[in-house]
Amino acid sequence: MNEKNNIDEIFKNAAQQYSATAPKGAWGSIDASLKAQSRMLFIKKLSVAAVISVVSIVAAVVVFNSSDIDVAQLDDNTNTTPKNTLNTKSEQVTDNTISYNDDVPKLETKNKEIIVEANTEAIVNNANSVVVENIAIDNKSEVSIVAVEKTPNKISVAAVDKENNVDKSIHLNKLIENIDEDIVGSESIDIDSKVAPTISKEPQESIISINEKSTNDKLVIETKVIENSSIEETPIQEQEKLINKSILEEIAINEDKPEVTIENEVINPEELKNNNTSSFKYFIGSTISAAITNAVSVAPATPNKDMAVAGSVNTEIGYGASVDIGIRKDNWIFTTGIRRYDHKVSGDFTVNEHNPYNVDADNYGYSALGVISLFNVNTNARLANPSSAIYVQDFDEYSIRLRYVDIPITIGYELKINNWSVIPYVGINSTIILSNEVKMSKDDKIFMYGEVKDVNSIMLGITTGGGLYYNIGKRWLLGLNTDFIYYPSSVSYSKDYTYKPYSLLVGPRVEFRF
Amino acid sequence: MKPIDKIIKACKKNKAWAQAELFERYSDKMFGTCLYYSDSKADAEDLLHDGFLQIFKNIGKYKQDNIEAWMRRVFINLALMQFRKTKLDTLSIEEDEVSDLNANTEDNVNMNADELQALINKLPSQYRLVFNLYAIEGYKHREIAEMLDITEGTSKSNLSRARNILQNKLQKLNDI
Numbered sequence: 001m002n003e004k005n006n007i008d009e010i011f012k013n014a015a016q017q018y019s020a021t022a023p024k025g026a027w028g029s030i031d032a033s034l035k036a037q038s039r040m041l042f043i044k045k046l047s048v049a050a051v052i053s054v055v056s057i058v059a060a061v062v063v064f065n066s067s068d069i070d071v072a073q074l075d076d077n078t079n080t081t082p083k084n085t086l087n088t089k090s091e092q093v094t095d096n097t098i099s100y101n102d103d104v105p106k107l108e109t110k111n112k113e114i115i116v117e118a119n120t121e122a123i124v125n126n127a128n129s130v131v132v133e134n135i136a137i138d139n140k141s142e143v144s145i146v147a148v149e150k151t152p153n154k155i156s157v158a159a160v161d162k163e164n165n166v167d168k169s170i171h172l173n174k175l176i177e178n179i180d181e182d183i184v185g186s187e188s189i190d191i192d193s194k195v196a197p198t199i200s201k202e203p204q205e206s207i208i209s210i211n212e213k214s215t216n217d218k219l220v221i222e223t224k225v226i227e228n229s230s231i232e233e234t235p236i237q238e239q240e241k242l243i244n245k246s247i248l249e250e251i252a253i254n255e256d257k258p259e260v261t262i263e264n265e266v267i268n269p270e271e272l273k274n275n276n277t278s279s280f281k282y283f284i285g286s287t288i289s290a291a292i293t294n295a296v297s298v299a300p301a302t303p304n305k306d307m308a309v310a311g312s313v314n315t316e317i318g319y320g321a322s323v324d325i326g327i328r329k330d331n332w333i334f335t336t337g338i339r340r341y342d343h344k345v346s347g348d349f350t351v352n353e354h355n356p357y358n359v360d361a362d363n364y365g366y367s368a369l370g371v372i373s374l375f376n377v378n379t380n381a382r383l384a385n386p387s388s389a390i391y392v393q394d395f396d397e398y399s400i401r402l403r404y405v406d407i408p409i410t411i412g413y414e415l416k417i418n419n420w421s422v423i424p425y426v427g428i429n430s431t432i433i434l435s436n437e438v439k440m441s442k443d444d445k446i447f448m449y450g451e452v453k454d455v456n457s458i459m460l461g462i463t464t465g466g467g468l469y470y471n472i473g474k475r476w477l478l479g480l481n482t483d484f485i486y487y488p489s490s491v492s493y494s495k496d497y498t499y500k501p502y503s504l505l506v507g508p509r510v511e512f513r514f
Numbered sequence: 515m516k517p518i519d520k521i522i523k524a525c526k527k528n529k530a531w532a533q534a535e536l537f538e539r540y541s542d543k544m545f546g547t548c549l550y551y552s553d554s555k556a557d558a559e560d561l562l563h564d565g566f567l568q569i570f571k572n573i574g575k576y577k578q579d580n581i582e583a584w585m586r587r588v589f590i591n592l593a594l595m596q597f598r599k600t601k602l603d604t605l606s607i608e609e610d611e612v613s614d615l616n617a618n619t620e621d622n623v624n625m626n627a628d629e630l631q632a633l634i635n636k637l638p639s640q641y642r643l644v645f646n647l648y649a650i651e652g653y654k655h656r657e658i659a660e661m662l663d664i665t666e667g668t669s670k671s672n673l674s675r676a677r678n679i680l681q682n683k684l685q686k687l688n689d690i
Binding site: 007008010011012014015016017018019020021022023026027029030031033034037038 | 528530533534537538541542543544545546547549550559562563566567570571627628630631634645646648649650677680681684
């Protein structure tokens with residue numbers, strides 16, 4: 001037993017005292033792994049933020065979508081006896097005294113929508129003496145619209161095959177310019193043959209928009225009346241309000257030309273929608289972003305190489321916000337605005353206990369970074385243009401913080417898919433650097449904390465980016481935006497200190513169009 | 515010299531300087547532990563790398579008073595995990611490695627620590643682990659059996675054989 005214990009004791013004592021020199025490069029590989037982990041963690045956090053943003057957008061889309069059905073606000077008097085009626089495909093509307101069809105089906109009102117049985121005749125009369133008639137027989141659709149006197153007279157109509165769902169709809173676009181004072185009359189629409197609908201004119205000061213939706217065997221007709229005055233002021237915008245995203249039928253009236261001309265063309269529903277959403281000329285948007293930015297060139301080497309191995313940068317973050325305005329021309333988008341961003345680049349210095357670095361901060365500052373002022377925590381005073389040497393010994397943290405305001409000018413193009421918009425863009429940006437701060441410290445003690453001189457106060461950069469947005473209603477866009485900003489020239493004049501910052505920014509964006 | 519509690523506190527905040535400091539301070543000691551629990555120097559280097567990553571990852575959970583003991587535990591646990599992964603180690607023991615227990619070991623007390631470590635390192639993996647855990651770390655056979663997923667009897671047997679081998683080698687070295 002004693003022998004056993006003796007052996008155990010020998011090896012126990014030896015093991016407890018035992019140490020072996022760790023291989024060279026061991027820390028290097030561990031440090032590299034730690035940085036890789038740190039980056040992965042940052043990317044994961046960024047991904048989580050992006051997922052949360054996307055989920056928020058989708059949630060917002062769902063919420064806003066649920067209220068879209070109320071966009072077309074129907075007049076409560078819609079079910080009253082019509083003043084103008086049409087009951088056949090070819091009958092002409094001539095005045096307000098036309099007799100109406102006795103077989104008008106019963107109308108069912110649900111949530112401000114009028115639901116009419118499909119494959120039967122239907123007449124819906126608006127209280128404001130604007131008649132909307134929709135007759136459906138054997139997959140044929142008739143829409144007769146009575147326009148009004150003294151209104152602008154550009155009319156665009158899209159008719160819909162109500163037997164089927166939205167995707168199978170046929171849209172007709174008609175432009176009638178300068179409706180004659182006389183009654184134009186009505187005309188039936190044959191969906192199959194894509195015949196134009198009838199446009200009539202009545203002495204009323206209103207305009208109507210029709211919005212039809214087929215849901216199984218039901219035909220939903222939505223109407224909206226807009227006062228003439230508002231049409232005259234902002235006809236395109238008012239028209240926008242009326243467009244239901246599922247099916248479009250719109251009328252706008254314009255009185256520019258004396259002759260009645262009719263353009264009968266079949267347009268793609270998506271094009272029709274695009275035309276409507278892109279009709280807003282201006283927009284204002286805002287983005288909040290988090291960023292991955294690049295490392296500064298760490299610390300420059302002073303002549304005696306004190307700082308050459310001063311450590312490694314392990315944190316590169318950026319964040320900021322922007323507000324921009326823009327103008328649209330067709331699908332082209334021109335934007336300018338103002339962005340305010342911060343870059344913070346931190347380096348943790350691995351100063352060895354056995355090999356402290358002695359750095360002449362003054363020399364360091366002037367010769368390399370160009371520190372124009374120093375904050376000395378020992379004297380609690382800031383030295384502007386310090387001339388006496390400040391020796392920084394064994395500091396362990398180093399950071400540069402770059403604050404700047406950026407004015408981008410970009411050109412983009414909007415691609416629309418249903419209610420989604422993808423907008424890639426490129427541009428240039430002028431940047432005004434507000435501050436470029438350097439900080440050196442050990443533990444919680446700050447050795448150097450000052451502004452950096454010899455930096456470009458104005459820089460020119462390039463920016464590219466894009467976003468995926470969802471159109472909420474007619475005016476709002478909500479989505480995820482990415483920006484990549486790069487400055488080809490260094491922030492610093494100094495050859496010792498190079499910093500060409502770039503940022504990859506990701507964040508939510510909201511935009512309002514008007 | 516920075517106080518260790520400050521270094522640990524900074525490590526918990528993932529401060530690179532503190533991680534470097536902790537490594538600087540304990541790397542040699544821990545590498546020695548790694549050598550005791552590894553088959554080769556290359557394995558020990560891998561263990562050192564993985565162990566420190568584990569330490570920096572889990573240092574937030576550290577609430578004890580003895581950082582060295584805690585770190586040592588991390589390395590030993592990692593070595594045990596590694597052992598369990600590659601458990602099928604053939605316990606081929608040469609006949610001449612087994613000797614009687616009557617050899618005089620008094621003379622070996624003054625042996626070089628490196629030589630003793632080298633002796634340990636030459637043991638088959640399972641013998642080495644059982645011996646280290648029992649003789650150096652002070653675990654009971656029941657605990658060792660659980661750690662290595664073996665029976666208590668096997669643990670006792672492995673310990674006995676490890677002792678025999680070590681004693682035999684010590685004797686040989688002594689004779690030289």
